[in-house]
Amino acid sequence: MLSGVLTSGFFWRAILAGSFLAVACGLLGVFLILRQDSMISHGLSHLAFAGIALGLVLNFLPLIVSLIICVIGSIFILKLKKQASLPGDAALAILASGGMALAIFLVSLRMNFGVELMGYLFGDILAISSVEVWLSIILALMVTILILANYHQLLYMTFDRETALVAGVKVSSLDKILVILTAITVVLGLRIVGLLLVSALTVVPAAAALQLARSFRQTLVLSSLFSLLAIMAGIVLSYALDLPASASIVFLSIGIFLATVGGKNLATSLKK
Amino acid sequence: MASKLIETQDELDKSKEVIKVESVYFSYDGPLILEDINLSIQRADFLAMIGPNGSGKTTLLKIMVGLLKPQAGQVFLFGQGIEEFEDWYKVAYIQQNATHLESKFPITVEEVITSSLYASRQMKDRPTGWRKERVEHVLRLVGLAGYQKRLMTTLSGGQQQRVLIARALAAEPEVMLLDEPTTGVDHQTQENFYDLLGKLNHDYGLTIAVVTHDYGLVNKHINQVACLNRKLIYHGRHEEFCQSAAFKELLADGHHLVMHQH
Ligand SMILES: Nc1ncnc2c1ncn2[C@@H]1O[C@H](COP(=O)(O)OP(=O)(O)O)[C@@H](O)[C@H]1O
Ligand SMILES: [Mg+2]
Numbered sequence: 001m002l003s004g005v006l007t008s009g010f011f012w013r014a015i016l017a018g019s020f021l022a023v024a025c026g027l028l029g030v031f032l033i034l035r036q037d038s039m040i041s042h043g044l045s046h047l048a049f050a051g052i053a054l055g056l057v058l059n060f061l062p063l064i065v066s067l068i069i070c071v072i073g074s075i076f077i078l079k080l081k082k083q084a085s086l087p088g089d090a091a092l093a094i095l096a097s098g099g100m101a102l103a104i105f106l107v108s109l110r111m112n113f114g115v116e117l118m119g120y121l122f123g124d125i126l127a128i129s130s131v132e133v134w135l136s137i138i139l140a141l142m143v144t145i146l147i148l149a150n151y152h153q154l155l156y157m158t159f160d161r162e163t164a165l166v167a168g169v170k171v172s173s174l175d176k177i178l179v180i181l182t183a184i185t186v187v188l189g190l191r192i193v194g195l196l197l198v199s200a201l202t203v204v205p206a207a208a209a210l211q212l213a214r215s216f217r218q219t220l221v222l223s224s225l226f227s228l229l230a231i232m233a234g235i236v237l238s239y240a241l242d243l244p245a246s247a248s249i250v251f252l253s254i255g256i257f258l259a260t261v262g263g264k265n266l267a268t269s270l271k272k
Numbered sequence: 273m274a275s276k277l278i279e280t281q282d283e284l285d286k287s288k289e290v291i292k293v294e295s296v297y298f299s300y301d302g303p304l305i306l307e308d309i310n311l312s313i314q315r316a317d318f319l320a321m322i323g324p325n326g327s328g329k330t331t332l333l334k335i336m337v338g339l340l341k342p343q344a345g346q347v348f349l350f351g352q353g354i355e356e357f358e359d360w361y362k363v364a365y366i367q368q369n370a371t372h373l374e375s376k377f378p379i380t381v382e383e384v385i386t387s388s389l390y391a392s393r394q395m396k397d398r399p400t401g402w403r404k405e406r407v408e409h410v411l412r413l414v415g416l417a418g419y420q421k422r423l424m425t426t427l428s429g430g431q432q433q434r435v436l437i438a439r440a441l442a443a444e445p446e447v448m449l450l451d452e453p454t455t456g457v458d459h460q461t462q463e464n465f466y467d468l469l470g471k472l473n474h475d476y477g478l479t480i481a482v483v484t485h486d487y488g489l490v491n492k493h494i495n496q497v498a499c500l501n502r503k504l505i506y507h508g509r510h511e512e513f514c515q516s517a518a519f520k521e522l523l524a525d526g527h528h529l530v531m532h533q534h
Contacts, residue, residue: 152390167391168360
């Protein structure tokens with residue numbers, strides 16, 4: 001059994017794409033939570049799903065179509081947020097349901113890709129193609145590099161936006177970068193854990209890291225490690241026990257989160 | 273000791289006027305909040321801005337640091353129009369309620385200060401060793417030596433306030449604008465805080481403008497007063513302010529003005 005796993009191309013492709021994505025999600029998630037933008041990944045995931053459906057209808061690389069739609073959508077979200085004529089969450093709810101409605105409408109045009117679309121609803125990392133693996137690695141690497149390259153400015157503006165603005169931090173460009181990176185990550189996550197679980201992938205490991213960290217740097221490191229652990233173990237589990245990978249990954253990250261909460265409570269009660 | 277905030281005599285001579293506000297009018301899509309404001313802050317001034325709640329003090333400060341754009345009038349920083357001004361590391365701004373931190377934000381004192389030292393191109397190009405030293409130096413200056421690794425959320429309000437002052441000082445600013453910096457901390461902490469500002473102004477020639485309700489606590493340090501109530505009711509030397517009509521008007525408004533004898 002095990003030797004079968006190790007020689008399987010599916011398995012290694014999943015591990016490779018998954019681990020790069022894990023680090024990107026882990027880093028990005030911390031900023032999303034602390035900026036109170038976790039709902040953005042939720043809204044974007046529905047839009048990404050509509051993008052996949054459109055790609056399938058047009059019979060053109062669904063991941064690319066989804067990426068384009070999602071990036072445009074993310075800029076639009078940023079505009080809505082700035083105008084503030086609606087509280088941010090309401091605009092995202094409208095976007096999410098609009099995206100879903102578009103996907104359903106597109107499915108009704110050509111029913112025959114319904115099954116394929118289901119893969120994006122529930123995620124199907126073991127079906128990932130080698131082109132998609134490369135795309136995932138390149139994009140996830142880009143997310144990671146951009147976050148690390150702008151680390152200090154992102155931290156400054158997340159912690160204290162107004163002062164950062166006065167100090168000369170290019171706040172609105174960085175806002176754009178963050179939301180576009182979120183869009184990219186969400187599209188990649190869609191392939192791996194599916195629409196229903198993709199926002200969990202960005203939020204849960206970061207939430208776990210926030211329980212324990214003694215500095216911001218530590219939060220980023222822990223969040224990436226937790227995310228990596230959940231994705232790797234989730235893929236191995238699903239392969240070994242024939243469980244759905246997406247559910248295993250999310251269960252594992254929630255398990256890690258609960259363990260950090262429990263560990264923290266234990267530590268404080270022991271101190272008393 | 274490398275503790276000068278202003279680097280060379282040249283820079284001192286270049287311009288004595290740090291901030292100039294000229295015929296500024298402002299409204300937030302509604303009634304006029306500021307009307308015909310003219311204000312000038314000279315190098316090494318210590319200006320207290322006072323006025324009742326809602327009189328536009330915060331708004332004026334935000335205009336002076338470019339966060340809001342006036343509908344009419346102009347602002348100059350170091351002799352340059354604010355639109356063209358680029359040397360933002362020279363200007364430190366500490367906003368109102370700055371210490372109302374997100375209670376879960378995991379950031380250490382060192383990270384608060386260091387992250388600010390990458391804000392602009394001029395800052396990014398400095399060597400890493402300079403940053404470490406700078407953090408140490410400014411923490412010592414505000415009486416928090418050795419606090420680098422402490423999480424911000426474990427500090428008292430007064431200590432957090434001092435960390436923000438340290439951050440503001442780290443970039444070697446030439447002017448510091450503070451908006452009600454001591455709300456929510458006890459009297460002794462307030463007094464220590466204003467003594468620290470007084471010291472920075474006196475020893476390093478740092479130009480300071482502070483919006484405050486604690487006139488009684490700052491008045492031994494300041495040399496200028498601006499009294500705002502939509503219009504600038506009074507702007508001038510501190511000594512003359514106490515004899516002015518504006519001062520009596522403020523007293524009549526029940527403004528909290530305890531005078532220190534000295
Ligand atoms: N963002 C805003 N939008 C609309 N009105 C505002 C805004 N901020 C402040 N105001 C109004 O502008 C006036 C001046 O406010 P502010 O500058 O905060 O006064 P102060 O700092 O002196 O208490 C107040 O009447 C306030 O209600
Ligand atoms: Mg105010």
